[in-house]
Amino acid sequence: MNENNNIVEVVGLKQYFRVKTGFFRxxxxxxxxxxxxxxxxxxxxxxxxxxxxxxxxxxxxxxRLYEPTAGKVIFDGQEMSKRNVTHMRRNMQMVFQDPYSxxxxxxxxxxxxxxxxxxxxxxxxxxxxxxxxxxxxxxxxLSPEHARRYAHEFSGGQRQRIGIARALSVDPAFIxxxxxxxxxxxxxxxxxxNTFKKLQKQLNLSYLFIAHDILVITYMSxxxxxxxxxxxxxxxxxxxxxxxxxxxxxxxxxxxxxIPDPITARKSQxxxxxxxxxxxxxxxxxxxxxxxxxxxxxKCAEETPPLIDRGDEHYxxxxxx
Amino acid sequence: MNMQGLHEKKEGVILSVxxxxxxxxxxxxxxxxxxxxxxxxxxxxxxxxVGESGSGKSVTAYSILQILTHPGRIVGGQVLxxxxxxxxxSQRQMREIRGEQISIxxxxxxxxxxxxxxxxxxIGEAIRLHTSRRGSEVRDRIVELLTLVGINEPQKRADQxxxxxxGGMRQRIMIAMAIACEPDILIADEPTxxxxxxxxxxxxELIQKLxxxxxxxxxxxxxxxxxxxxxxxDIIVMYAGSIAERGSADDIFYNPHHEYTxxxxxxxxxxxxTDDMLIPIAGSPVDMLAxxxxxxxxxxxPSAMKVCMTDMPEELEIGDGxxxxxxxxxxxxxxxxxxxxxx
Ligand SMILES: Nc1ncnc2c1ncn2[C@@H]1O[C@H](COP(=O)(O)OP(=O)(O)OP(=O)(O)O)[C@@H](O)[C@H]1O
Ligand SMILES: Nc1ncnc2c1ncn2[C@@H]1O[C@H](COP(=O)(O)OP(=O)(O)OP(=O)(O)O)[C@@H](O)[C@H]1O
Ligand SMILES: [Mg+2]
Ligand SMILES: [Mg+2]
Numbered sequence: 001m002n003e004n005n006n007i008v009e010v011v012g013l014k015q016y017f018r019v020k021t022g023f024f025r026x027x028x029x030x031x032x033x034x035x036x037x038x039x040x041x042x043x044x045x046x047x048x049x050x051x052x053x054x055x056x057x058x059x060x061x062x063x064r065l066y067e068p069t070a071g072k073v074i075f076d077g078q079e080m081s082k083r084n085v086t087h088m089r090r091n092m093q094m095v096f097q098d099p100y101s102x103x104x105x106x107x108x109x110x111x112x113x114x115x116x117x118x119x120x121x122x123x124x125x126x127x128x129x130x131x132x133x134x135x136x137x138x139x140x141x142l143s144p145e146h147a148r149r150y151a152h153e154f155s156g157g158q159r160q161r162i163g164i165a166r167a168l169s170v171d172p173a174f175i176x177x178x179x180x181x182x183x184x185x186x187x188x189x190x191x192x193x194n195t196f197k198k199l200q201k202q203l204n205l206s207y208l209f210i211a212h213d214i215l216v217i218t219y220m221s222x223x224x225x226x227x228x229x230x231x232x233x234x235x236x237x238x239x240x241x242x243x244x245x246x247x248x249x250x251x252x253x254x255x256x257x258x259i260p261d262p263i264t265a266r267k268s269q270x271x272x273x274x275x276x277x278x279x280x281x282x283x284x285x286x287x288x289x290x291x292x293x294x295x296x297x298x299k300c301a302e303e304t305p306p307l308i309d310r311g312d313e314h315y316x317x318x319x320x321x
Numbered sequence: 322m323n324m325q326g327l328h329e330k331k332e333g334v335i336l337s338v339x340x341x342x343x344x345x346x347x348x349x350x351x352x353x354x355x356x357x358x359x360x361x362x363x364x365x366x367x368x369x370x371v372g373e374s375g376s377g378k379s380v381t382a383y384s385i386l387q388i389l390t391h392p393g394r395i396v397g398g399q400v401l402x403x404x405x406x407x408x409x410x411s412q413r414q415m416r417e418i419r420g421e422q423i424s425i426x427x428x429x430x431x432x433x434x435x436x437x438x439x440x441x442x443x444i445g446e447a448i449r450l451h452t453s454r455r456g457s458e459v460r461d462r463i464v465e466l467l468t469l470v471g472i473n474e475p476q477k478r479a480d481q482x483x484x485x486x487x488g489g490m491r492q493r494i495m496i497a498m499a500i501a502c503e504p505d506i507l508i509a510d511e512p513t514x515x516x517x518x519x520x521x522x523x524x525x526e527l528i529q530k531l532x533x534x535x536x537x538x539x540x541x542x543x544x545x546x547x548x549x550x551x552x553x554x555d556i557i558v559m560y561a562g563s564i565a566e567r568g569s570a571d572d573i574f575y576n577p578h579h580e581y582t583x584x585x586x587x588x589x590x591x592x593x594x595t596d597d598m599l600i601p602i603a604g605s606p607v608d609m610l611a612x613x614x615x616x617x618x619x620x621x622x623p624s625a626m627k628v629c630m631t632d633m634p635e636e637l638e639i640g641d642g643x644x645x646x647x648x649x650x651x652x653x654x655x656x657x658x659x660x661x662x663x664x
Pocket of ligand 2: 157377
């Protein structure tokens with residue numbers, strides 16, 4: 001049985017994609033390259049990083065929408081496999097990044113939200129199912145009348161909430177929230193974040209919370225993991241990473257946060273990282289960040305820095321900091 | 322009409338939206354997605370549009386470009402581009418406006434990129450459609466544009482399909498397509514929602530560069546009040562199809578005169594880690610099919626008065642270029658006038 005307090009553990013996860021790079025050539029794209037972390041029961045781990053660094057892929061591999069290239073995912077003490085995936089998925093849900101293509105436009109909102117209930121044979125009576133759908137709509141700030149409408153009739157933010165209601169329908173223990181509030185206005189965002197937090201307290205839910213908005217990440221997360229080109233480069237408690245970022249990428253990430261105050265914005269110079277983001281198809285040797293890093297030395301080109309505990313469970317992967 | 326004239330003159334008001342209304346005629350009734358919206362966009366300036374999700378920000382943009390989906394159509398008002406009313410243009414005339422004079426980057430790149438063509442093909446199509454570039458010139462321009470928007474290995478990426486790219490990369494492809502023909506106005510509908518802040522900073526920098534170099538005017542639709550504070554000269558705050566408040570960035574952030582604007586500003590999380598709940602605006606969004614008679618925000622407004630429930634407030638100029646639609650301001654004004662008379 002599960003002895004530690006982790007709801008989910010990711011161990012040495014690798015997710016490579018075969019992609020075409022020429023007429024006959026195919027190469028491995030290392031979307032996720034040897035990632036390990038654990039999330040405790042009732043905890044939120046924030047995941048931030050460069051666009052294309054593999055955040056969504058981590059989430060998708062965790063709920064096994066992809067068969068991992070290597071590594072394993074241990075959910076509540078049990079290793080996930082092809083065989084137990086359907087059963088496990090009831091307890092792990094994902095709210096997808098893209099509210100447009102992830103909702104079938106030909107289904108009504110009720111059908112969309114009720115689908116997981118049907119798949120997992122919950123609320124077999126239609127009347128009970130409808131009641132659950134209404135409850136979920138209210139929970140995410142939509143009105144019961146919306147149940148009969150089609151997904152294409154809704155704005156981006158409204159669709160996002162339909163996706164959230166759907167994920168919550170089966171009372172999962174763990175949810176991957178992939179940019180779940182990025183399409184929402186700040187008031188509804190506040191409402192949804194409060195809802196996520198409230199549910200977490202009530203049900204001891206755990207989240208992998210993927211977002212690019214550092215203000216949202218800070219508010220939601222107990223700990224934050226920073227990814228760069230398929231690898232975790234820093235992982236620490238939220239307050240710690242805010243005050244004392246170690247990795248140069250984290251540092252630039254946190255300094256580029258747009259602060260909602262015009263006077264501050266006018267005063268502060270936006271720091272724009274120089275250099276190209278290397279292609280995941282053609283990773284630089286050693287540390288992937290070195291091509292954009294102001295502190296890079298020769299060693300960075302030779303050896304990949306390991307993720308090391310710098311004290312008090314503040315992990316960072318950098319030779320020079 | 323003469324399209325040539327449209328390319329000149331790059332100062333003053335370039336786009337003037339007057340009393341624009343757009344509705345969707347759905348099976349369950351008329352959705353007044355945009356309801357009497359008026360604003361001006363000055364050449365070379367950045368105008369931000371914020372507001373509730375579903376408040377009509379995207380539909381306003383789509384109306385300007387006449388790219389509304391069925392069953393939506395403009396039911397009133399004007400879209401004056403350099404004095405010419407685009408709302409009266411045919412689809413054929415609009416095709417010459419779109420991309421060449423006014424471009425849009427969408428909230429969701431996947432719906433506007435064709436999954437069956439490589440991204441290079443799609444950018445090339447935009448170039449061939451609107452310019453005289455042909456053959457290797459097109460390929461050169463594609464690579465140039467991809468480099469401009471920060472995509473590494475542009476030669477290789479050009480031959481990939483949209484699904485092989487991350488969300489952020491797709492968004493950059495969209496931007497490359499939008500600026501391919503150096504338009505006057507760029508409408509950016511949540512352009513950086515999918516991007517991390519370092520790339521976001523690059524994109525915002527890129528938009529500012531294009532703005533400086535080409536005198537590009539930008540309409541920036543976003544929920545991110547950080548971007549708004551950082552980028553915008555003027556701001557429009559929308560609620561339920563109407564403009565609640567508009568003014569300069571400082572007016573909106575430091576002197577808000579609409580309870581919805583105040584609520585928005587209070588909802589933003591801060592960089593300080595706290596366990597406190599956030600303070601969203603109470604109540605739920607309006608049902609656009611059953612709009613209240615008075616001010617659409619009244620049912621959620623902490624200072625609502627009787628009149629707010631029955632009558633829609635008129636837009637009132639509070640300061641130079643600062644407008645709000647709220648009965649409180651009318652009341653304050655009347656009280657102030659009464660006070661003056663008293664003395
Ligand atoms: N199905 C796929 N086939 C091939 N490559 C893929 C596939 N899915 C993702 N990739 C590649 O894997 C890398 C990681 O993509 P992923 O979508 O996980 O990034 P992300 O961090 O979620 O980015 P964003 O913040 O832009 O959403 C990218 O280089 C992307 O092009
Ligand atoms: N095809 C459609 N059919 C019916 N109603 C529609 C359609 N498209 C949009 N609407 C309605 O028009 C209103 C305005 O939508 P719009 O997409 O402009 O919102 P928005 O302000 O851009 O929101 P978001 O911030 O979530 O993107 C919404 O209430 C929406 O339900
Ligand atoms: Mg993603
Ligand atoms: Mg929109």
